[in-house]
Every structure is written in structure tokens, then in C-alpha cells.
Amino acid sequence: MKDYEVYSSLKVPKNSKIIVRLDGRSFHQLARDLNLIKPYDENFYRVFSQVCNDLFNEFSASFVYAFSDEISLLLDKIPFDGRIEKINSVIASFASSSFVMNYDVQFKKPPAFDSRIIPVNDEDILNYFKWRQDESWRNCVNSHGISYLKSKYSNSQANDKINGMNLSDIHELLFENGINLNDLETYKKRGIAVYRKYKKVTGFNKKKNKNQTSYRSHVYVDWEIPKFSEKFFKEIKVIK
Numbered sequence: 416m417k418d419y420e421v422y423s424s425l426k427v428p429k430n431s432k433i434i435v436r437l438d439g440r441s442f443h444q445l446a447r448d449l450n451l452i453k454p455y456d457e458n459f460y461r462v463f464s465q466v467c468n469d470l471f472n473e474f475s476a477s478f479v480y481a482f483s484d485e486i487s488l489l490l491d492k493i494p495f496d497g498r499i500e501k502i503n504s505v506i507a508s509f510a511s512s513s514f515v516m517n518y519d520v521q522f523k524k525p526p527a528f529d530s531r532i533i534p535v536n537d538e539d540i541l542n543y544f545k546w547r548q549d550e551s552w553r554n555c556v557n558s559h560g561i562s563y564l565k566s567k568y569s570n571s572q573a574n575d576k577i578n579g580m581n582l583s584d585i586h587e588l589l590f591e592n593g594i595n596l597n598d599l600e601t602y603k604k605r606g607i608a609v610y611r612k613y614k615k616v617t618g619f620n621k622k623k624n625k626n627q628t629s630y631r632s633h634v635y636v637d638w639e640i641p642k643f644s645e646k647f648f649k650e651i652k653v654i655k
């Protein structure tokens with residue numbers, strides 16, 4: 416019967432790092448059920464940051480990035496011998512459980528995440544996270560735009576209007592009406608990230624009778640991330 420498990424031998428490419436991207440299933444509905452504040456619910460983000468932290472620690476990720484209902488984990492060390500089925504299912508279910516454990520609410524339905532795997536090299540890492548961060552900004556502009564339009568027009572009129580607008584039109588409309596997106600909290604514009612922060616420490620090594628430099632690190636949940644750049648990823652030692 417083992418022969419019937421036709422996907423069980425699918426593995427990620429050898430010697431490749433991977434990004435696992437999770438996305439909340441029907442979180443539009445979940446947001447309604449939980450009455451989340453629109454467009455950004457700080458408590459939801461706080462829970463999401465705890466999920467990111469749990470994922471970071473459990474799977475020894477080197478970087479975790481989240482916005483809206485999606486989370487991307489960069490893994491240098493590939494778990495489960497690279498088995499795709501195992502990685503996707505365990506990480507997605509771990510995230511769902513963490514989400515429920517960290518959220519002090521009564522859910523109407525069990526929350527779930529989908530999961531996909533993207534093999535990456537060092538150059539892809541920067542491009543990938545820039546791409547997702549651009550999406551975070553698009554999401555920020557659009558969700559504020561639709562919230563504003565819905566406060567002025569019916570839902571269907573608001574949807575029609577936003578469909579005919581590009582990002583700068585929406586930005587402009589909001590600005591003219593006293594909403595400056597640039598003044599928003601950073602996490603709403605750029606998302607949140609979890610990574611290791613390194614500190615250089617110099618101490619006296621008695622055995623060697625000389626000063627020695629080493630690095631100490633701790634896990635850091637960053638709500639004030641910069642725009643992603645090569646410099647940023649090098650500083651936090653995610654790329655060389």
C-alpha cells in the first residue's frame with residue numbers, strides 16, 4: 416500500500432534554501448466573524464507576531480516576514496529531509512495551532528493556512544522579500560482606500576470606484592481628504608519581521624590572555640522594519 420503514497424518522495428532541491436509562505440484561509444470571513452478593526456487590527460497583528468515568533472523558534476528560521484494574513488519563513492536548514500508534503504503540512508498546521516493558542520477569542524470555525532514552498536538562492540531572497548513588501552504597501556493603500564470610499568458610498572459603488580484607480584490615485588484621494596498614509600505606523604505600511612539581532616561583545620579570554628570579539632544574538636520581533644535592501648539583510652546576517 417505504501418506505493419499509493421505517490422507524492423511522498425517529492426523533495427525540495429538539494430542544497431537550496433527555501434521560503435515557506437503561509438496564507439490564512441478565508442481570513443476575509445474570519446475578520447468578519449471576529450469583528451476585526453478595518454483596515455488594520457492591532458490585536459490581530461500582535462497575535463500574528465506571536466505566530467511568527469513561534470514559527471521562527473520551532474523551525475530555526477533565519478527570517479520571518481508577515482503582513483495582512485500571510486507569513487513567509489526563510490529556512491536555511493531544511494526540515495523533514497526536504498519532504499514537501501511534510502514541510503507544508505506540519506508548518507501550516509503548527510501556524511494554525513499557534514494562532515488559536517495565542518488568540519483569546521472564540522472562533523466560529525477552525526482557522527487554517529495554506530502553504531507553499533519556494534526554493535531560493537541568496538539573490539532571490541532579497542528580491543522575494545522586496546516583492547512581498549511592495550505587496551504590503553499596495554495592500555495598505557488599497558485597504559485604506561476602500562475603507563474611505565465605503566464610508567462615503569455604498570459597498571458596490573466603492574468597489575467600482577477603487578477598481579478604476581491606481582495606487583497613486585488612491586494615495587492622492589486619501590491625502591486630499593486629510594489621510595496621509597506616510598504618517599501611519601510602520602507595520603501597516605511595511606509589515607513585521609522576526610530575525611536574530613547580533614551584538615558584538617569583546618571580552619577578555621583568560622586562557623589565551625587576550626581580548627576576543629564574539630557575537631551574541633537574540634530573537635527580535637521588529638515592528639519598525641526599514642524598506643528591505645541588501646544592506647539590511649547583510650546587517651542581520653540573512654545574506655552574505
Ligand SMILES: Nc1nc2c(ncn2[C@@H]2O[C@H](COP(=O)(O)OP(=O)(O)OP(=O)(O)O)[C@@H](O)[C@H]2O)c(=O)[nH]1
Pocket residue numbers: 438439440441442443444446451452453454455456457459460483484
Ligand atoms: N479587518 C481586517 N481584516 C484583515 C486584517 N488583516 C487581514 N485581513 C483580512 O484578510 C484578508 C486577506 O486577503 P486574502 O488572503 O486575499 O483573502 P482570504 O479571505 O484569506 O482568501 P484565501 O486566502 O484565498 O483563502 C483581507 O482581505 C482582509 O479581509 C486586519 O487587520 N483587519
Ligand SMILES: [Mg+2]
Pocket residue numbers: 438439440441442443484
Ligand atoms: Mg488569505
